[in-house]
Each structure stands twice: as C-alpha cells, then as structure tokens.
Amino acid sequence: xxxxxxxxxxxxxxxxxxxxxxxxxxxxxxxxxxxxxxxxxxxxxxxxxxxxxxxxxxxxxxxxxxxxxxxxxxxxxxxxxxxxxxxxxxxxxxxxxxxxxxxxxxxxxxxxxxxxxxxxxxxxxxxxxxxxxxxxxxxxxxxxxxxxxxxxxxxxxxxxxxxxxxxxxxxxxxxxxxxxxxxxxxxxxxxxxxxxxxxxxxxxxxxxxxxxxxxxxxxxxxxxxxxxxxxxxxxxxxxxxxxxxxxxxxxxxxxxxxxxxxxxxxxxxxxxxxxxxxxxxxxxxxxxxxxxxxxxxxxxxxxxxxxxxxxxxxxxxxxxxxxxxxxxxxxxxxxxxxxxxxxxxxxxxxxxxxxxxxxxxxxxxxxxxxxxxxxxxxxxxxxxxxxxxxxxxxxxxxxxxxxxxxxxxxxxxxxxxxxxxxxxxxxxxxxxxxxxxxxxxxxxxxxxxxxxxxxxx
Amino acid sequence: xxxxxxxxxxxxxxxxxxxxxxxxxxxxxxxxxxxxxxxxxxxxxxxxxxxxxxxxxxxxxxxxxxxxxxxxxxxxxxxxxxxxxxxxxxxxxxxxxxxxxxxxxxxxxxxxxxxxxxxxxxxxxxxxxxxxxxxxxxxxxxxxxxxxxxxxxxxxxxxxxxxxxxxxxxxxxxxxxxxxxxxxxxxxxxxxxxxxxxxxxxxxxxxxxxxxxxxxxxxxxxxxxxxxxxxxxxxxxxxxxxxxxxxxxx
Ligand SMILES: Nc1ncnc2c1ncn2[C@@H]1O[C@H](COP(=O)(O)OP(=O)(O)O)[C@@H](O)[C@H]1O
Ligand SMILES: [Mg+2]
Numbered sequence: 001x002x003x004x005x006x007x008x009x010x011x012x013x014x015x016x017x018x019x020x021x022x023x024x025x026x027x028x029x030x031x032x033x034x035x036x037x038x039x040x041x042x043x044x045x046x047x048x049x050x051x052x053x054x055x056x057x058x059x060x061x062x063x064x065x066x067x068x069x070x071x072x073x074x075x076x077x078x079x080x081x082x083x084x085x086x087x088x089x090x091x092x093x094x095x096x097x098x099x100x101x102x103x104x105x106x107x108x109x110x111x112x113x114x115x116x117x118x119x120x121x122x123x124x125x126x127x128x129x130x131x132x133x134x135x136x137x138x139x140x141x142x143x144x145x146x147x148x149x150x151x152x153x154x155x156x157x158x159x160x161x162x163x164x165x166x167x168x169x170x171x172x173x174x175x176x177x178x179x180x181x182x183x184x185x186x187x188x189x190x191x192x193x194x195x196x197x198x199x200x201x202x203x204x205x206x207x208x209x210x211x212x213x214x215x216x217x218x219x220x221x222x223x224x225x226x227x228x229x230x231x232x233x234x235x236x237x238x239x240x241x242x243x244x245x246x247x248x249x250x251x252x253x254x255x256x257x258x259x260x261x262x263x264x265x266x267x268x269x270x271x272x273x274x275x276x277x278x279x280x281x282x283x284x285x286x287x288x289x290x291x292x293x294x295x296x297x298x299x300x301x302x303x304x305x306x307x308x309x310x311x312x313x314x315x316x317x318x319x320x321x322x323x324x325x326x327x328x329x330x331x332x333x334x335x336x337x338x339x340x341x342x343x344x345x346x347x348x349x350x351x352x353x354x355x356x357x358x359x360x361x362x363x364x365x366x367x368x369x370x371x372x373x374x375x376x377x378x379x380x381x382x383x384x385x386x387x388x389x390x391x392x393x394x395x396x397x398x399x400x401x402x403x404x405x406x407x408x409x410x411x412x413x414x415x416x417x418x419x420x421x422x423x424x425x426x427x428x429x430x431x432x433x434x435x436x437x438x439x440x441x442x443x444x445x446x447x448x449x450x451x452x453x454x455x456x457x
Numbered sequence: 458x459x460x461x462x463x464x465x466x467x468x469x470x471x472x473x474x475x476x477x478x479x480x481x482x483x484x485x486x487x488x489x490x491x492x493x494x495x496x497x498x499x500x501x502x503x504x505x506x507x508x509x510x511x512x513x514x515x516x517x518x519x520x521x522x523x524x525x526x527x528x529x530x531x532x533x534x535x536x537x538x539x540x541x542x543x544x545x546x547x548x549x550x551x552x553x554x555x556x557x558x559x560x561x562x563x564x565x566x567x568x569x570x571x572x573x574x575x576x577x578x579x580x581x582x583x584x585x586x587x588x589x590x591x592x593x594x595x596x597x598x599x600x601x602x603x604x605x606x607x608x609x610x611x612x613x614x615x616x617x618x619x620x621x622x623x624x625x626x627x628x629x630x631x632x633x634x635x636x637x638x639x640x641x642x643x644x645x646x647x648x649x650x651x652x653x654x655x656x657x658x659x660x661x662x663x664x665x666x667x668x669x670x671x672x673x674x675x676x677x678x679x680x681x682x683x684x685x686x687x688x689x690x691x692x693x694x695x696x697x698x699x700x701x702x703x704x705x706x707x
Contacts, residue, residue: 391509396545396599399505400559400615401533401566410558414549414598 040156047150059334104191128164162193206236259285464515475679491676534566536622642667
C-alpha cells in the first residue's frame with residue numbers, strides 16, 4: 001500500500017490537490033463515480049468551504065479549521081495495530097465482528113466485504129462501488145445534495161472509501177452492527193469517509209458507530225453518510241462521539257425515508273474539540289416516523305453545533321427532535337432545528353425540543369428553531385430552554401444529606417437521561433449510561449478500557 | 458437540642474424573620490402556627506440551610522454545633538430533617554436511587570459502611586409499610602406525577618428512612634384527607650423516641666388531635682408572639698389570630 005501525504009490548507013489547496021492527483025483519485029473508481037466526482041469538484045469550486053457568513057454555518061467557524069494545514073492521503077496508509085491491544089470499545093452482545101474504519105479507510109483490506117445471513121452485505125464502500133455497481137449507482141449522491149453545501153461537494157469529489165451496508169428486502173438483522181471510526185497517525189490528518197446504507201423494503205437493522213481518536217495528533221474529518229430506508233423498513237442509528245480536543249469533525253447524515261419507514265438517529269457527543277453534526281431527513285412517503293436525538297456534554301473550550309433539517313414532503317408523517325446539552329467551562333454551542341412542512345404534507349406532526357444547562361457563565365449556546373409550514377392541517381411544536389440546574393431540586397437533594405457535588409451530578413444525569421432512555425439497544429443503553437456518568441464525573445478519558453489518555457493533556 | 462436566639466433573616470433585603478427565640482429539648486414536640494406569610498416556612502428553610510435567605514443577626518445552636526456554619530447536607534447528616542411544604546419533583550432521579558444515595562451519604566458522614574443492596578431494600582420495605590406508601594411510587598422519579606397527598610406521604614417516608622433527630626415538618630398535613638392525615642400522624646408518632654424531637658408547622662388544630670404537642674407557638678410577622686401548651690391550639694381554632702395580632706405593633 002502506498003501512502004501519499006499532501007499538505008492542504010484552503011479551497012485552492014483542495015482544488016490543486018484534486019488536479020495534481022487526478023489519476024490517483026480516479027484510480028479504482030468506476031466511471032459512473034468519476035463522472036459525479038467531476039461535477040462535484042466544480043460545485044466545490046463555486047461554493048468553497050462555508051464560512052460564518054453562510055447562514056447555516058454562522059455559529060461555527062470552519063474556515064479557521066480548514067486553513068490549519070492538515071495532511072491527507074489519497075490511498076490507505078499502512079498503520080499496523082492490534083485492535084485488542086490498545087482498545088476495546090466493543091459493547092458486549094453486539095454483532096460478532098467489529099467493523100473498523102481507520103482514518104476513513106476500511107481497515108480489513110484482505111476481506112473488504114462480508115456477507116451476513118440473509119444476503120446482508122457489509123464492508124468497504126470502495127469495494128462495493130466495484131462489486132455492486134447497480135446498487136451503488138441507484139443511491140450514491142442521490143440524497144446528499146452537493147449543490148447545498150460545499151463540504152458535501154468536497155467529500156463527493158474526493159470519494160474513496162467508507163462503510164457500505166446493504167440489507168435486502170424483508171431481512172431483519174437482529175444484532176446491532178458496530179462500526180468504529182478510528183483516527184490514528186503521527187501526523188495531523190484530514191479524513192473524509194463516505195458511507196452508504198441501503199435498507200430495502202420491510203428490512204430492519206441497527207447500527208452503532210463510535211468515533212475515536214487514538215493518537216494525540218490533530219485531526220479534521222469531513223464525512224458524509226447516505227441512508228436509503230425503503231418502504232416499511234426500520235433503522236436505528238446510534239453514534240457515540242468521543243474524540244480529543246485536537247480533533248475537529250463535520251459530519252453530514254442524509255436519511256431518505258420511503259412510506260411507513262421508521263428511523264431513530266441518536267448522537268451522543270461526549271468529547272471533541274469541534275463537532276458539527278448535520279442531520280437531514282427527507283420523508284418521501286406517507287406514514288414515516290423520524291426521531292432525531294442528541295445529547296452533548298461539552299466543556300473546556302469545546303464547540304458543539306447540531307444542525308437538523310426535517311423535510312416533510314408527504315402527508316401523515318411524524319418527526320420528533322430532542323436535543324439536550326450540558327455546557328461547562330468556556331464551552332460554546334449551537335442548535336438549529338429546521339422543519340419544513342411542504343404543501344401536500346397534511347396531517348404532519350413535527351416536534352422539536354432543545355434544552356440546555358449552563359454550568360458556568362462563561363459558556364454560550366445559540367438555539368434556533370426554524371419552522372416553515374406550507375400545509376394547513378399540521379401539529380407542530382418547538383421549545384428551547386437555556387438554564388441552570390434547578391436550585392430547588394438541588395436544595396431538596398442536599399437537605400437529605402447528599403453533598404452538593406453529588407447532587408449536581410444526579411441532576412445532570414437526570415437531565416441527560418431523557419435522551420439516553422430513547423436508545424433502544426439495551427446493551428448500548430447501559431454502556432452509554434456508564435459513559436455519560438463517567439463523563440459527568442470527569443473520569444472519562446476516551447473509551448473506558450482504552451489505554452491511551454490522549455484527551456487528558 | 459436546638460436553641461434559637463434572636464434570629465433575623467431576610468431575602469433580597471426584605472426582613473422576614475425579626476428576632477425568633479425558641480428552645481427545643483429532646484423528646485419534645487413543638488407546634489408552630491400562624492397566619493399565611495408570617496415566616497413559618499422561612500424559619501424552617503433557614504434551619505435546613507437554604508442560602509436563599511440571609512441570616513443577619515442571631516445564633517442557632519444544635520447539639521452543641523453552631524448550626525448556621527453547616528452546609529445543608531451536613532445538617533441533614535447531623536440529624537435535621539425538613540419535610541417540605543412543597544416537595545420538589547425531580548424527573549430522571551429515581552426514588553430508590555435518591556434514598557440510597559442519601560442514606561449512604563449520611564452513613565459515610567458518620568463513618569459507617571454503605572448498606573448492602575439487600576439491607577437497603579429491606580429497610581425500604583419496612584418504612585414503606587409504616588407510612589402505607591404505594592409500592593409503585595418508589596419505582597418512579599422523585600415526586601414526579603405524585604398527587605398532593607402522595608407527596609406529603611413521601612416526605613414522611615423519607616423521614617422514616619433517614620431517622621432524623623430533629624424533624625421539622627412544614628404543613629405536612631395540608632391537603633390531606635382525614636385518612637391520609639391519620640397515616641401521616643401515625644408515622645410521626647411511631648418514629649418518636651425520647652431522644653428525638655419535632656417541630657410541626659401547621660394551620661390546623663386537627664393535626665394536633667393526632668400529634669400531641671408539648672408546646673404551641675404562634676408566629677406572626679417574623680416573631681413568636683405567643684407560646685403555650687396544647688390548649689393554645691384550641692383557643693386559636695376558636696378565636697382565630699386577630700385577638701393576638703392586636704397586641705402587636707406592626
Ligand atoms: N423566595 C422568596 N422571595 C421573596 N419573598 C419570599 C420568598 N419566600 C418567602 N417570601 C416572603 O416571606 C414572607 C414569609 O413567607 P413564608 O415563610 O413562606 O410564610 P408562611 O410559611 O408562614 O406562610 C412572605 O411575605 C413571603 O412573601
Ligand atoms: Mg409556609
């Protein structure tokens with residue numbers, strides 16, 4: 001495996017990088033992908049990297065991050081490590097094998113695609129483009145709109161590898177599939193994986209994703225995932241973000257839901273220097289249910305920005321957003337929840353809540369609901385709160401003998417619990433309960449059992 | 458046990474307690490009565506350590522400690538229990554976890570080992586029976602969705618769990634029907650020993666049919682304007698507070 005390390009700084013650098021390495025980038029990708037790639041780089045040239053003048057990015061300064069001079073590699077770099085030796089983030093009782101991405105590349109190069117019972121396929125997106133062109137062609141770049149966001153265009157222009165999951169019609173994958181995104185290198189790295197999940201009609205699956213940094217170097221990630229959720233299919237997607245302060249990430253999730261499908265997407269942001277999560281769901285058939293949840297525990301100058309867009313295109317769909325956060329010690333954050341109810345989407349129910357607890361007065365959160373409703377028979381609600389811990393509750397606990405520090409933890413945990421409660425996989429719920437408790441106590445350094453302590457300086 | 462001398466307290470510069478004097482000895486039951494807004498809950502809160510109120514003058518001694526120096530949790534661990542007039546709902550904190558944490562923190566304060574899970578559950582079962590608390594309530598979040606009566610019973614249940622030396626019950630009887638009242642009073646009486654004491658704040662003489670006080674005090678405009686035996690409660694029930702107010706220059 002060759003390794004290509006290139007310094008990148010800003011838009012021009014990305015464009016030069018593309019031009020100078022066009023063969024390497026195109027190499028191994030089918031023509032239909034390379035065509036989309038070419039279109040995407042033109043769009044990127046036009047849009048560039050969003051700055052704070054961009055209405056959708058006004059609370060997160062990405063320009064600064066992208067100018068930082070990270071390095072990227074256009075083919076997988078050979079980094080050897082034994083997963084078991086350094087790290088076990090595995091949640092007990094989840095699916096047999098842990099799927100690993102290392103710096104955005106599928107780790108197991110020997111077995112890039114696996115078939116699970118029922119014809120389920122999981123593995124490397126790069127390999128899937130080659131082996132399953134019909135499947136990929138049908139869905140790739142169909143839901144992630146390159147015209148709306150320069151970063152999505154950038155990811156598409158450089159598309160190489162990531163996760164591919166295919167669940168055929170009527171198949172139920174009983175145990176959750178666990179995916180770990182590991183960042184590890186001696187050099188500051190820019191990664192941009194691309195993921196495609198296809199759930200055919202009546203199928204069911206759940207996926208757990210952990211984002212981790214395993215070396216103390218700085219990282220910048222710009223990832224895109226597209227999800228096709230067929231008629232009456234059911235999909236649970238849970239993410240745990242646990243990266244160190246030198247790690248910055250922008251993720252873009254695009255859910256495309258057909259009639260009667262159900263999606264629950266939960267993101268638990270435990271740690272990370274800068275996290276920007278874009279989640280968009282297009283409810284493209286009647287009777288869809290979409291639940292988008294988030295919990296963020298942010299401190300020590302970290303930044304969290306959740307940007308949600310729920311597009312009610314058809315009647316009789318229900319969407320719920322619940323985002324809760326605890327901010328401490330110079331943390332900053334934003335929540336933007338946009339709900340679009342199109343003219344035909346009668347009988348829509350769309351709910352949104354964002355609740356924040358600020359532990360110190362040096363923190364800052366911006367919360368912004370955006371409702372655009374063009375149908376007349378709809379039920380929509382939104383509410384945002386920004387406040388401190390309930391003093392009355394705190395006194396009540398202390399008056400029973402519980403020390404102040406412990407009482408605060410109980411209340412913070414209780415606050416977070418509303419989101420944790422929504423996680424459906426019991427083993428994962430337990431694990432997250434534990435991680436959140438440790439995080440709130442300040443005892444968490446990466447995943448529990450990890451030997452490295454890169455987030456504690 | 459408790460000695461309050463010339464206690465003054467204010468909130469946002471507004472004086473609410475204007476020189477309270479009270480002596481409570483082991484084994485005694487004191488009732489505090491008085492019209493709304495006279496400062497009864499404020500007195501209870503100040504004794505429990507609520508920092509919303511500022512003590513500007515006076516001294517409170519409890520079992521030889523300067524009470525005002527202690528944090529609320531230290532006061533609780535030293536045996537002071539406040540039964541809240543308005544118990545707080547805490548969604549997401551289960552009753553079991555709440556009581557287990559409270560009990561074990563108090564034990565830690567006394568240098569005792571935490572209770573084992575089975576001992577804790579046994580202790581909880583006994584106390585639940587004592588106050589006839591519905592089993593389901595302890596599986597819920599603290600006070601969440603409890604009826605008014607259930608909240609009050611839950612206060613007595615917590616008191617039973619924590620076995621305080623000095624219980625201050627702030628209108629634990631209000632809003633209770635006669636059956637609930639009997640259960641609550643019964644709970645209080647069963648927990649009475651020659652070593653502990655209670656201060657029962659109430660509006661109604663009817664509670665004092667069940668919990669017989671040794672002393673009755675009338676609090677009015679931040680001061681105790683009259684003290685007497687239990688017969689004072691009957692007199693108040695009959696005549697109201699006006700005959701007492703007349704003697705006070707406001
Ligand atoms: N949190 C508060 N902020 C401002 N004033 C208060 C507060 N709590 C009590 N007070 C005032 O203190 C006075 C006494 O109230 P309280 O102690 O509750 O009386 P009681 O319990 O005897 O009815 C009242 O005038 C009330 O308005
Ligand atoms: Mg009161």
